[in-house]
Amino acid sequence: MAAPSLPAWLALQTRGRTLRAFSTAVSPVTGAPRLSPPTTERTSRHERPPRRKALPPRTEKMSVDQDWPSVYPVAAPFKPSVVPLPVRMGYPVKMGAPMAKEGNLELLKIPNFLHLTPVAIKKHCEALKDFCTEWPAALDSDEKCEKHFPIEIDTADYVSSGPSIRNPKARVVTLRVKLSSLNLDDHAKKKLIKLVGDRYCKSTDVLTIKTDRCPLKRQNYDYAMYLLTVLYHESWKTEEWEKKKTEADMEEYVWKDSSSEKNILETLFQIKAAEKNPELSKEELLRTKEVEDYKNSVVSLKNEGDNEHTLSQYKESVKRLLHLT
Secondary structure, three states, X not given: OHHHHHHHHHHHHHHHHXXXXXXXXXXXXXXXXXXXXXXXXXXXXXXXXXXXXOOOOHHHOOOOOOOHHHHOOOOOXXXXXXXXXXXXXXXXXXXXXXXXXXXXXXXXXXXXXXXOOHHHHHHHHHHHHHHOOOOOOOOOOHHHHHHHOXXXXXXXXXXXXXXXXXXXXXXXXXXXXXXXHOOOOHHHXXXXXXXXXXXXXXXXXXXXXXXXXXXXXXXXXXXXXXXXXXHHHHHOOOOOHHHHOOHHHOOOOOOOOOHHHHHXXXXXXXXXXXXXXOOOOHHHXXXXXXXXXXXXHHHHHHHHOOOHHHHHHHHHHHHHHOOOO
């Protein structure tokens, strides 16, 4: 009897569960929100809520007297919705006009100066006036400025289109100074010229030091000042081997106590003795115009080399010195 009654009992249990679930779904619920059964179906794209409508660009809401420095206070890429100008850029397609500013990537590639308008620069200057001092009244000429500030520093900033706003060439620092403005004696000046090599220009008396080894401009400036300081102090040192220099080791020909000076004095003394003229002292002979011209011609010939001008100058000075003209 137990075995045949089992299917009937299962059928009654299933029917009861179905009725219970149905009665629960349709029965009114008080106090709690009705929960919908979970579903795995996705919402259709057309059934999504509509997106918020885009606002009009800022250029349409700008007034004529808009405070532009508040719009572009700092350097920033080009914003077509902010710049109220019909800017176009790009290659014209089919002989047409260049692309407009909306969605124009060419305008984003290049830097701009929209933050450096005359009004913005004027505001910056007004803000910096509190931190500045008046120009010294004594420095009213370039000569006075060069006398009191002999060192000249040259740097350059670059504006270029690239992945970075920093240009590697902007780190270069060039220092210029005249050797006449430095406290150097004859030995120190000649030694410094020998140390710097071709960085010294003899015609302008200007020493040029160019530094670009460090990655930053400030570092290269400090390095240039360090080099100038080291060269200055090193030039004042006198080594033991420098005391043994002969006339052939000199950087340039020196007339004083040279063999040319001794020979010309000996020749002039012999001429004066043959003419039975009253003897002149060595200093008086060296101050005569003929000896001065001969001295300048010999120094030019030794230092500049033999060319048409120096040889002609030397020839004329010898003829005047020996009264052959």
